[in-house]
Amino acid sequence: MTTTILEVRRISRRFGGLVALHDLSFNVSRGEIVGLIGPNGAGKTTAFNVITGTQPPTAGKVIFQGKDISGGPPSRVVVDGLARTFQSTSTYPDLTVAGNIYRGMLSHISGSLVGLLVGRCDRGISMERVSDEIDRILRMTGLQPWRDALAGNLPYGVQKILGIAVALAASPKMLLLDEPAAGLNHEECKGLTTLLRRLRDEHGLTLLLVEHHMALVMELCHRIVVLVQGEKIAEGTPEEIRQNEAVIEAYLGAPEYAHA
Numbered sequence: 622m623t624t625t626i627l628e629v630r631r632i633s634r635r636f637g638g639l640v641a642l643h644d645l646s647f648n649v650s651r652g653e654i655v656g657l658i659g660p661n662g663a664g665k666t667t668a669f670n671v672i673t674g675t676q677p678p679t680a681g682k683v684i685f686q687g688k689d690i691s692g693g694p695p696s697r698v699v700v701d702g703l704a705r706t707f708q709s710t711s712t713y714p715d716l717t718v719a720g721n722i723y724r725g726m727l728s729h730i731s732g733s734l735v736g737l738l739v740g741r742c743d744r745g746i747s748m749e750r751v752s753d754e755i756d757r758i759l760r761m762t763g764l765q766p767w768r769d770a771l772a773g774n775l776p777y778g779v780q781k782i783l784g785i786a787v788a789l790a791a792s793p794k795m796l797l798l799d800e801p802a803a804g805l806n807h808e809e810c811k812g813l814t815t816l817l818r819r820l821r822d823e824h825g826l827t828l829l830l831v832e833h834h835m836a837l838v839m840e841l842c843h844r845i846v847v848l849v850q851g852e853k854i855a856e857g858t859p860e861e862i863r864q865n866e867a868v869i870e871a872y873l874g875a876p877e878y879a880h881a
């Protein structure tokens with residue numbers, strides 16, 4: 622039996638006269654890996670921003686685990702179990718990998734976590750727990766060898782994985798990944814695919830990713846939602862999407878995306 626974890630219900634988002642998203646609806650089931658694809662400017666990042674509460678929808682609702690989370694704020698959405706990564710690496714270059722994960726734990730869960738941690742510290746158990754949690758996330762992401770390296774000295778591909786580790790520091794049920802493969806070479810893409818599959822298979826995470834790297838999307842995703850000019854034009858399995866005439870015309874067949 623599948624259960625819905627995320628419901629995007631008829632969301633729209635305007636910027637002045639520009640309609641970045643129009644009447645977008647789709648569901649994600651628990652344990653699914655869903656891809657959100659489309660040409661540049663299609664509204665994918667706007668959809669992420671609305672889902673994670675960074676931008677309120679002009680219309681529509683976002684329901685996560687049965688709760689209306691429309692309009693955020695992002696800090697509360699994260700506490701509810703929905704975390705995200707960003708297109709560009711958003712880590713602190715002067716902190717170690719472990720330090721970034723620690724900072725991620727603090728900032729993601731802001732007030733409530735700080736209160737919790739301070740409370741635990743007072744009882745003398747917190748730092749050990751924090752250290753265990755950092756180790757758990759390092760193991761999940763394969764970043765143990767980089768534990769004490771400065772983030773700014775990491776190879777680009779490892780920095781992107783650190784972005785995922787920082788998001789995982791919030792112990793989310795669902796992770797939204799904004800172009801996780803951008804800028805990665807072939808080997809790094811293979812490693813990323815393996816990692817994301819493991820996060821789902823071994824740790825029960827649900828994933829929604831925006832990505833232009835079609836080989837990765839087709840290999841990894843159970844289902845794909847296609848946006849063009851702010852509107853959903855198709856939704857289906859990778860095979861259905863690959864053969865969909867409208868998708869081929871608007872996106873997959875276009876010369877600038879054909880290589881992906």
Ligand SMILES: Nc1ncnc2c1ncn2[C@@H]1O[C@H](COP(=O)(O)OP(=O)(O)OP(=O)(O)O)[C@@H](O)[C@H]1O
Nearest residue numbers: 636639640641659660661662663664665666667668
């Ligand atoms: N803060 C903003 N103010 C005004 N217009 C915006 C804003 N954010 C996005 N837009 C516009 O909304 C539309 C959708 O942009 P969005 O970044 O969501 O597309 P995208 O599918 O993520 O594109 P890409 O693949 O290039 O990242 C674009 O026309 C963009 O210029």
